[in-house]
């Protein structure tokens with residue numbers, strides 16, 4: 001079996017990416033045979049470390065552990081849609097293409113987030129780590145022109161239901177999974193492990 005202790009890591013030094021270790025591992029394959037023993041093919045186990053760059057969206061993911069939900073706003077006075085707030089975080093205004101201003105919508109979310117619609121799924125893609133069934137919810141906020149996709153780990157979703165954001169502040173993953181939603185009135189003791197209201 002391959003040795004995984006040299007698994008790849010990335011650092012940024014002087015604005016340049018420095019890759020260290022191995023990013024691709026190959027494991028022994030196995031033949032695939034039919035009932036008569038005839039060869040049909042082989043399995044090809046592969047293990048690769050995917051490097052996901054956040055670019056201008058990095059502040060969004062880094063703020064979740066501090067209990068902050070960031071959106072962005074177009075502040076270009078010449079834009080037809082100046083003042084439009086985007087959640088999820090859009091780096092550039094889709095109307096005028098100027099860079100948006102980062103805008104903290106945590107308090108707006110706590111006071112006005114409601115379920116626009118929802119979807120409950122039993123079947124997930126590969127590498128899912130959420131408990132099934134997953135209750136995906138689309139969340140709307142007052143004064144925000146877009147709808148955010150999220151998930152509800154506690155309770156059952158209903159259209160129009162008020163929800164509150166919760167944040168994985170202990171052991172954050174720095175992914176969208178650090179943000180979840182619960183029905184208004186959910187006690188702190190019922191939150192999933194590692195999650196807090198702030």
Ligand SMILES: [Zn+2]
Nearest residue numbers: 074079093096
């Ligand atoms: Zn604009």
